[in-house]
Amino acid sequence: MQEHHHRTDKQINTDLLSSIFSTPKWWPIATLACLIVYLTGMTAFAYMLNKGVGVTGLNRPVFWGFYMVNFVFWIGISHAGIMISAILRLTQAEWRRPITRAAEVLTVFSLIAALQAAPLVHVGRPWRADLWVFPYDFSRGIWINVKSPFIWDPSAVMTYLTASSLFVFVCLIPDLAIIRDRTKGIVSKIYGFLALGWRGTPVQWKLQIVAGILLSALVLPVFVSVHSIVSWDFAAQIGPEAWHSTIFAPYFIIGAIHSGVSAVATVMVVMVWLFKWDKYITPDHLDAIGRLLIIVATAWFFFFFLEWVYALYTLEGPELAMRELQVFKMPWSAMFIIFVITAYLFPVPMWLFKKVRRNFLWMFITTISVNIGMWLERFLIIVPGLMRKQPLMFNWGSYTPSIVEILMVAMTFAWVLMGMLLFARVFPLIPLFDIKEGMVGRDEIKIGRAKVPASIRE
Amino acid sequence: MPENKWGMVIDLDKCTGCQSCVVACQSENNIPINTEDIFNQRRAIEWIRIERYWEGEFPNVRARYVPVLCQHCDEAPCEPVCPVLATYHNDQGLNVQVYNRCIGTRFCANNCPYTVRFFNFWEPEWPESFKNQLNPDVTVRSRGIMEKCTFCIQRIRRFSKNSESTERDLNPACTNACATDALVFGNLNDPESKISKVKSKGKKRSYKMLEELGTEPNVIYLKKVEKGTKQEHNVH
Numbered sequence: 218m219q220e221h222h223h224r225t226d227k228q229i230n231t232d233l234l235s236s237i238f239s240t241p242k243w244w245p246i247a248t249l250a251c252l253i254v255y256l257t258g259m260t261a262f263a264y265m266l267n268k269g270v271g272v273t274g275l276n277r278p279v280f281w282g283f284y285m286v287n288f289v290f291w292i293g294i295s296h297a298g299i300m301i302s303a304i305l306r307l308t309q310a311e312w313r314r315p316i317t318r319a320a321e322v323l324t325v326f327s328l329i330a331a332l333q334a335a336p337l338v339h340v341g342r343p344w345r346a347d348l349w350v351f352p353y354d355f356s357r358g359i360w361i362n363v364k365s366p367f368i369w370d371p372s373a374v375m376t377y378l379t380a381s382s383l384f385v386f387v388c389l390i391p392d393l394a395i396i397r398d399r400t401k402g403i404v405s406k407i408y409g410f411l412a413l414g415w416r417g418t419p420v421q422w423k424l425q426i427v428a429g430i431l432l433s434a435l436v437l438p439v440f441v442s443v444h445s446i447v448s449w450d451f452a453a454q455i456g457p458e459a460w461h462s463t464i465f466a467p468y469f470i471i472g473a474i475h476s477g478v479s480a481v482a483t484v485m486v487v488m489v490w491l492f493k494w495d496k497y498i499t500p501d502h503l504d505a506i507g508r509l510l511i512i513v514a515t516a517w518f519f520f521f522f523l524e525w526v527y528a529l530y531t532l533e534g535p536e537l538a539m540r541e542l543q544v545f546k547m548p549w550s551a552m553f554i555i556f557v558i559t560a561y562l563f564p565v566p567m568w569l570f571k572k573v574r575r576n577f578l579w580m581f582i583t584t585i586s587v588n589i590g591m592w593l594e595r596f597l598i599i600v601p602g603l604m605r606k607q608p609l610m611f612n613w614g615s616y617t618p619s620i621v622e623i624l625m626v627a628m629t630f631a632w633v634l635m636g637m638l639l640f641a642r643v644f645p646l647i648p649l650f651d652i653k654e655g656m657v658g659r660d661e662i663k664i665g666r667a668k669v670p671a672s673i674r675e
Numbered sequence: 676m677p678e679n680k681w682g683m684v685i686d687l688d689k690c691t692g693c694q695s696c697v698v699a700c701q702s703e704n705n706i707p708i709n710t711e712d713i714f715n716q717r718r719a720i721e722w723i724r725i726e727r728y729w730e731g732e733f734p735n736v737r738a739r740y741v742p743v744l745c746q747h748c749d750e751a752p753c754e755p756v757c758p759v760l761a762t763y764h765n766d767q768g769l770n771v772q773v774y775n776r777c778i779g780t781r782f783c784a785n786n787c788p789y790t791v792r793f794f795n796f797w798e799p800e801w802p803e804s805f806k807n808q809l810n811p812d813v814t815v816r817s818r819g820i821m822e823k824c825t826f827c828i829q830r831i832r833r834f835s836k837n838s839e840s841t842e843r844d845l846n847p848a849c850t851n852a853c854a855t856d857a858l859v860f861g862n863l864n865d866p867e868s869k870i871s872k873v874k875s876k877g878k879k880r881s882y883k884m885l886e887e888l889g890t891e892p893n894v895i896y897l898k899k900v901e902k903g904t905k906q907e908h909n910v911h
Contacts, residue, residue, distance in 0.1 A: 276717035341779015341819025
């Protein structure tokens with residue numbers, strides 16, 4: 218059972234809009250720091266555009282490196298949104314209410330971060346890549362190659378981005394109207410425009426709720442497809458022996474949920490620390506997400522184990538060579554140990570303790586740890602897979618990232634942080650109407666002499 | 676059946692690992708100079724390379740040489756993964772790279788089990804004195820695109836246009852440069868061609884590289900003959 222903080226609608230409005238109507242001291246500093254890192258990364262990107270992909274550490278046979286790892290990582294984080302807002306919404310998990318918007322916004326920003334690390338960015342001739350995403354050469358009969366996973370991939374990611382942006386917007390409308398009513402002049406006009414003439418009439422509420430449920434139901438197939446398709450960038454290849462595995466799609470999806478839900482837990486803790494919303498995000502919420510994480514992490518660990526079994530069972534030369542590299546050769550072995558510990562062996566036993574699950578600092582540490590591990594996981598799949606591609610040992614290679622790649626990875630992290638900070642200043646990060654709806658759901662109503670809860674949930 | 680199906684037979688018993696094919700290819704196809712720096716970056720471009728493997732324990736060590744070039748697979752893994760169709764199969768059995776269409780995703784290079792696709796990480800550069808030496812029949816590839824062995828398609832074209840040309844005009848640069856005749860190039864669909872004869876003669880020794888992947892390569896390797904085996908007497 219959750220604690221019930223009974224608050225009036227006015228109190229909720231004042232509390233949750235505080236991030237918009239007042240600027241905390243740390244805000245400009247944090248945002249500026251993110252902006253500086255972001256612009257440094259952009260400069261590195263401009264340098265790469267000017268000089269060519271030669272400025273990276275990529276080589277033959279490691280033709281994909283940090284960028285691809287980062288791409289897969291951010292697509293993984295973006296799975297948080299669907300998991301929290303669609304699945305928990307449809308299953309009516311009450312504890313989702315205060316975190317749905319943060320999760321969805323995280324999804325949108327991490328998808329844009331993924332686009333900034335996408336293959337589109339690190340192709341040899343980006344200025345001609347429009348041929349690929351926006352094929353215009355119809356007159357010459359040159360069409361894109363629909364057989365290529367690189368065509369499926371942008372389609373899936375763009376579908377996801379469209380759906381989750383819509384989702385964020387639909388859920389924002391009632392809150393936008395509140396801000397409209399509390400501001401004046403041009404600012405009010407802008408919020409008013411965005412609120413699409415919201416008056417809070419029963420018809421409008423009905424439409425908004427139907428849209429929300431429809432979007433969460435329609436987005437469910439995307440939940441399965443996005444990361445499956447990203448995994449097929451690898452699994453559909455026969456070149457690198459270690460990638461050619463049917464388990465990749467489910468393995469990537471469960472890994473994505475693991476890192477995504479952990480990222481949401483991190484965001485929850487940070488929101489409480491920064492905006493003092495401890496009455497809305499309580500240890501109960503952390504406890505619930507912690508329990509969910511134990512299940513997700515263990516499911517992921519099972520797939521991780523299965524992938525190893527499938528790999529070793531074949532006894533294929535390059536597959537064994539790749540595994541040997543991962544586990545026994547420095548520095549890969551060190552990374553492998555860090556990955557297993559940070560992604561599973563450290564956080565999951567910790568989450569088994571109720572005290573850890575209800576502690577903000579511990580949840581922050583463990584969930585950050587998961588994402589360090591999950592970043593390394595993608596790195597250890599992609600790079601060693603290419604280094605030990607086939608039995609032709611003559612072509613076995615190595616890879617060290619260059620400073621340009623490192624800066625561009627830092628850029629995507631700065632982008633997501635900056636995006637969340639900016640969003641929090643302009644829109645409420647906790648959905649006001651959803652919290653109020655939850656309050657109503659918990660109210661008690663009189664039936665005759667007895668007092669009963671208005672709805673039975675949780 | 677199409678008229679031509681170009682292929683190559685590589686007799687490993689004849690290969691001495693002298694690398695003259697590599698040099699010939701380099702100058703025929705305007706391949707940028709592989710400096711020490713580029714080698715250290717692991718970005719050297721060699722459309723044909725001699726892979727050297729050591730066999731046995733000291734002091735009984737033997738060097739094995741395997742020339743590896745684009746296998747022009749019938750079921751080429753590089754082709755379906757290119758989002759812009761920059762690489763495709765033509766009706767002559769060649770795996771063709773269209774430089775103008777290529778945007779450089781490097782997907783094809785990852786999916787090539789033979790690692791014979793090369794990416795132009797840098798803009799190619801030649802010393803001033805080399806500029807007049809470039810082959811006018813071959814495109815100089817700019818940075819950011821993939822390239823690979825073409826079986827010297829410019830020579831095949833010239834051969835088909837000129838009725839007086841000989842087999843030597845048809846052969847790719849590597850084949851002409853091979854001192855021991857280890858490389859044989861020709862039309863696999865023509866039973867009278869030299870390659871068909873070499874192929875049927877060496878049938879017992881023939882294999883295709885990484886055949887189990889189902890790529891159906893058009894380059895056929897003839898196994899090295901071991902000293903003191905039965906085969907030794909039958910080959911030469």
